[in-house]
Amino acid sequence: MLVLGPIGFTAPWLLVGLIALPVLWWLLRAVPPAPVRRAFPGVALLIGLKDDEAETDRTPWWLLLLRILAVAALIVGFSGPVLNPDPGLPGEGPLVVLVDDGWAAAPDWRARIEAAQARLEAAQGEGRRAALILASAPPEPGDLPLRAAGDIAGTLAALTPRPWPVTHAALRDWAASLDQEVETIWLSDGLASPARGALADLLQNSGRLTVLEPGMPRLGLLPAEIDGGLVRVTALRSHGVAGQSLTIQGIGPDPAGVERVLADATLDFADADHRATLELSLPPELRNRIARFEIAGQNSAGALTLADDSLKRRKVALVAGSAGREGLELLSPLHYLREALAPSAELVEGALGDLLKASPDAVILADVAVLAEPDREALAEWVAGGGLLVRFAGPRLAAADTGRGGDDALMPVRLRAGGRSVGGAMSWGEPRSLAPFPETSPFYGLDIPGDVDVTSQVLAEPGPDLAARTIAALADGTPLVTRKALGDGQVVLFHVSANAEWSSLPLSGLFVQMLERLAVSSRAGRPDREALAGTTWIAAQLVDGFGHLDAAGARPGVDGARLTDAPGPDLPPGLYRSEARVLAVNVLGAEAVLEPADWPASVTPEWQGTRAETDLSGWLLLAALAALGIDLIASLALSGRLARGVGGAAALVLAAMLPVETRAQEADPAIIAAAGNVTLAYVRTGDAALDEISEAGLQGLSDQLFRRTSIEPSPPVGVDLETDELAVFPLLYWPVSAGQPAPTPGAYARLNAYLRAGGMIVFDTRDGDVARFGSTATPEGTRLRTLAQPLDVPPLEPVPEDHVLTRTFYLLTDFPGRFAGQPVWVEASPPDAERAEGMPFRNLNDGVTPVVIGGNDWARAWAVDGNGIAMYPVGRGLAGERQREMAYRFGVNLVMHVLTGNYKSDQVHVPALLERLGQ
């Protein structure tokens, strides 16, 4: 192939013909146009006249040019021009596929994998070896893990993006150590990275480097902040080219505990801006429930920011034992608590019974000794349900009998009568200072200011569990703060008063920090490193690269100080929990910026759209034809024959436009054959590769049906929705691809008629690996919504466990294809369906569900080649084969369901029927 700039030629030697063009020019100029022969009686009058010009009649230059251009277009057209040719030249050396598998690659992950797959398969065809290098797991310098290209292509599907940004420093060192020539395909995530340029240079030195990088800006969300009463959400993008609108969704549990979108707002990027901020005014109840913010439709970890305590304002109920004495505000038991909590918590005060109904996060009893019995029971129940009760001592508590003589449920320890007073005017001892917090204490790591001292306290009765319940003590070992668990909640007792009468603790900053650590309050903004020092955090939920939140499972705890670091392999982003406190580690920190990748000038990133091979020959030949057509008309006009030519041309055009579909009345032989036997059908999508998979898949399923059941289907048939008769097919398999054209309204009318007549369409979005059903996050999901919009589809639900589809032939609980675990949706059962007496199943609706929607890529799991050998791997090893078997079983059930309807549902009643017949 000859490549000139962006255009390549498959048959370049034909271009030699262009040399002949000047000759042609000369010839055309030399030969005048042929005369028109005309019968004309007036010729008698012409005899004897002479032409004015002796010169021969020349073809006009523009007509000549037109002809030359037409011939040139023909020559160039036949020489096979290709725009943006994919240089089919085998590269030198092994192929290295370098994948930036950071979060930024997630939105177009599938396209990346397919691009890499195509290159690897091409390399396999050339017998080259290849290496897959992940930016998240750089190999050791000098190590080039080469394998067969096809082998690597098989492992690509299992790759997922990491939920953290990737760096290239280690890769640069690795590339520097490369000692052989390699061709590199670099699937870039499009974000700036310090070593990217250097790595690109190194790779270019080692051989050809192709960078594949989508042109769309990468989007990210910064952690949400509270400013005043507003929640501020900031979005970033890597390059600002034009205005852009994003939908930001705040998602969290609704009062029933079901996760849903609680807040929804549009954020607009101004032109060329990299940063845009959205301010949301949310009522506190709603705001406290928001668990995360997402950019709708962007399934990447960076487009999601988790909300933690910093976004919450806890509701704290304050109850004091005595009414504040007027004028003595500083002596009020609640004054210092109010001061400490007001900035970060919502305070409610009043009678305890009323406060509990407001479902506070914490209740503080300041020097309350005795509670009325109903209040006491309600409070105990509330604590056991997960509440936090914080009690402060005081003169009343010291004087009362509370917690004395026996265990009080609402008191962590038993108290000794009277308490003690040290360092006062009437005592000998010095005021006591605080002992360092033990490691098991929630306060561990807090600095103890030297000026905090305690003059009075209530004393705990020694007991076997006193030491375990003490979380802070004075220097002499007497407990200062004790705590015990009560049900799911806890009761904490400060052995000093909440005002400054007994100690200077409420005056110190330590007081606020202690309340924070107890999760009585939460601080606005992110805690700094020091505030977190000494704490241990356990991952509760982790974000994967696509921005999905999953339970973390058992993982080692993380030191609090490390949580302020950027996320990475040893600190995956997610929600971390320490006791009652929750801290989010987000992919993008508050100071993050997104910059587009900076490539050296010698590297031009490509992407599928921008560098797709386009065969130009068709266009050129068409242009040549058009030019010749114009030439024809122009020649006719010049020679005065246009008037007659127009009629002929019109006839030609009419003839060309005559519908050629004269065979529309004849049915396709395949459809005639299909009418005679059960035949599975798939919808031709226009994508040849996809149709091939569908056909192979249905062939595999047909084989299995033949082998296992009494259904003996004919070979599967692809149907064209626009023209083919659908009524003869019991089932249509419709794979959805993102670029699929929608059928015409006429085709939809036929589809609806088909569905009404009992047909079934199985939609397969084939994105079960990355999508969740109903999300528009994948292009296929979006496309499915568009495609199915005009269809007459009843309300849907995920297959209930007693759906007849689970037992038409095999007993199934799951419907895996190549992917498993995604719900499959079918027509919803009627709301009044009830379980028959003694029957394991409900009386479900009659008939067949008209649609089955899933994304498990069944066709690939079913697909067999001509020898009956599976074409695509499913899972790994025996588990994968088991999954394929289940996929076949699902297929068998599906076809059985279509053919037998609710027959298996009726079987449920067989015992009852037999009984009624007296058998």
Place this chain on the structure above:
Amino acid sequence: MTRTVPLRPRAEALAQPLPPLLARARHLASGVVLGEHGRRRPGLGDSFWQYRPAQPGDTARAIDWRRSARSDQHFVQEKEWQAAQAVVFWVDRAQSMRFASRPDLSPKADRAALIALAASVLLNQGGERIGLSDMGAPPMRGNLQLERMAEALAHPAAADYGAPDVSVMPRHSRAVFLSDFLGDPAPVEAALTTAADRGVTGALIQVLDPAEEAFPYDGRTLFRSMGGSLEYETRKAGDLKARYLDRLADRKARLDGLARLTGWQFHIHHTDDAPTSALLWLYRALEGRV
């Protein structure tokens, strides 16, 4: 042959709306046959003119007894002297007359024949004798003659350009020549001279196609006459237009001059005009009012 059937009905249909054409015949002693043209004087004829007292010499058969019985005198019924005119048509049926520049235009020959026959129908109704100059038989009256003429008109001639045939042209008759007059003008001149010698007056109708008037041709063109006897090639037909039109105008002027000289009348008819106009003109020309 096939033309015979449609041509006559068409001609009659065309002739229908006109009043009977009574050609104003000139009084000529010789060559006049009694006809229905009243001469406003007593003579031989069928129509009653006047009664006059019988004079000596009148035969007894001449006396109108019915009138004489009402008086004592004998009266002789005199008839109006009627003279029938002979009108001879020459319709050019040469190949050049078969030209039609557009499919929706009739060939010139058709148009000429139509006009000639329409006039013949009118003349026949008026009692004139009619005929074609090249039929070889003298002009006659009657529908049979019309049939014969129509049949004769349907026979094309082989020549490229037609020349007037004056073999049948009774003296002091009237003549109508219909042709495109594009061929050699000498035979026309000779014919007209001969006609003038015989005391024949009449009308020349030049039937032309619009293309022959407009010359809408351009580019390299090889012009051929209809019969192929003449050929002319040009490289730029458009340049010839002015000179062609000059020559055509010359030809028309020459014909017009010739007509004036011999007491004939000259008219140009185009095939894209309604034939009625030509017929009207001919009607008036034969009445001698033009």
